[in-house]
Amino acid sequence: LGLPPMPAKTSDPRFWAFAQSHGENAVELDAIPPDEFERIVRDAIRSLIDPTTWDAELNQANQEREAIQTQIDELIDKLD
Template structure:
């Protein structure tokens, strides 16, 4: 199982992957992998998102500041179309394209069969 996680880019957000992994393990989730897909330091940089000062009261502040500096960014700062692209890309990268396409084709065939039966019933009513 792959868990895709989105968090603020701040001391707590950077710790959430570890925290979620710990919780899933504690509750017996079995085999899984957590991947943070947003908001990363690279995304903050490349998207030019507006920073704010980090809360120095956060117990994770010192570790975060040493690695990334004293500014944080809210996940909400990502433009909706960019967030949609990030999530869609992450999900589609995990999909078995052949299985997906086979299911799409099966659904199309089933719709055609249902329509054929409806047409037959309508013809009998005439």
């Protein structure tokens, strides 16, 4: 993900438990500027999304939204 490494402190008594659970690599997220962190996360998420499927889902959602809005408009017209 391109996160900046932070050397883990092997002298910390919690190091070995951390290393067994998560590995020896660590990063300090609060050292990353917010806009850069946002870009890293956004790019990582986008790399996992199939654009064709994403577009199809967006189109389906828009069609459903329009159909619901049409039904709402028809009900409002009946009330008037």
